[in-house]
Ligand SMILES: NC(=O)c1ccc[n+]([C@@H]2O[C@H](COP(=O)([O-])OP(=O)(O)OC[C@H]3O[C@@H](n4cnc5c(N)ncnc54)[C@H](O)[C@@H]3O)[C@@H](O)[C@H]2O)c1
Ligand SMILES: N[C@@H](CCO)C(=O)O
């Protein structure tokens with residue numbers, strides 16, 4: 001059968017880090033794309049906030065549209081590439097209108113999909129168009145493709161990983177160079193890794209957006225962002241990073257999705273992982289996604305999770321799939337069948353924990369703390385107490401044997417009532433990964 005060689009006409013909404021990257025890939029890799037894909041991919045229209053800005057891009061012959069939503073009804077557009085960002089506003093309006101006008105959508109917008117993914121997937125299926133978003137989860141790593149296609153024969157029991165490049169970059173730099181959090185964040189922003197509002201990165205929200213999408217693809221359920229228990233890395237201090245090293249761990253911001261007997265567990269938080277584990281060695285802007293399938297076993301993908309090139313690479317691959325006529329349901333299962341799933345209660349999470357307390361160094365303080373742990377049935381695995389300073393707060397570090405999040409929560413609350421404990425406890429779960 002003769003291949004369809006009609007150009008695939010695309011519109012790009014947003015010409016920032018990712019939008020400009022898409023144009024780079026299409027132009028610089030034109031030859032390789034022509035080899036791999038029967039239909040040329042041609043940019044016919046663009047929209048961004050500031051028309052006069054010099055972006056160093058060659059946009060000759062490309063139609064500039066002031067209102068991005070108008071790209072949805074542009075007569076010379078088959079696919080809308082949405083790289084504006086944000087779960088509401090112009091990005092949502094554009095994507096909804098594009099689908100309604102039977103145009104395929106490729107997006108890097110995890111916030112939009114985390115909040116409206118199931119409804120958009122349903123609309124796309126009913127309209128007979130593709131909704132592709134490989135760039136939205138773990139940037140350049142083809143994780144959606146891997147899970148939806150390569151691992152499709154498996155029952156997935158768990159998916160977890162490093163899902164935010166900015167946080168991983170910050171934690172790596174803090175550990176390796178001792179630099180301050182704010183300093184490293186500014187650098188991640190300059191490198192184009194961070195979200196428009198970087199609190200989405202450092203408070204774990206971006207990783208939670210991605211996790212909610214991943215769990216939907218992995219477990220065949222409706223996207224449930226509200227079901228993710230979220231915390232970020234703002235409270236991870238140089239002291240915790242040093243103690244992690246001493247205890248044989250690294251601190252990583254992980255997103256973890258698991259099937260449990262109580263429902264689906266979705267968590268994003270900084271945690272300690274064994275220094276010898278694969279994930280501990282994934283540093284800088286790199287992301288990693290580990291999937292467990294009942295026949296394939298464990299599968300690990302590592303690559304750059306943010307930045308102009310890797311993100312654009314994923315978007316152009318999605319465009320090539322559309323050009324090849326290869327369009328799958330957005331979340332593995334047909335959108336019609338995506339049901340909300342029961343979420344496991346947070347307090348039931350079982351595991352070991354690291355607790356750092358800042359205390360007044362006086363007799364009896366350790367006994368008081370140990371008494372609280374005994375009362376709550378939390379068993380200690382180790383304790384580090386170093387240095388003496390009658391005038392300054394001193395750190396006291398504990399690791400526990402397996403307990404529950406609820407029990408640790410009760411311990412933390414009761415410790416705050418002890419006068420010699422000067423700050424709320426710094427708590428990090430310990431994940432026994434291999
Ligand atoms: N930067 C990354 O590494 C990365 C990686 C994966 C996904 N993403 C996602 O890609 C999207 C874009 O991110 P970015 O880093 O390129 O952001 P950016 O801030 O660099 O670019 C955003 C672009 O959108 C334009 N824009 C904003 N509001 C607009 C509107 N109302 N109409 C038309 N254009 C508008 C801006 O002018 C700008 O050109 C976001 O959803 C982000 O979460 C980014
Ligand atoms: N801000 C995101 C971009 C990639 O999704 C990150 O740092 O991972």
Ligand code: NA
Nearest residue numbers: 134137139141
């Ligand atoms: Na990806």
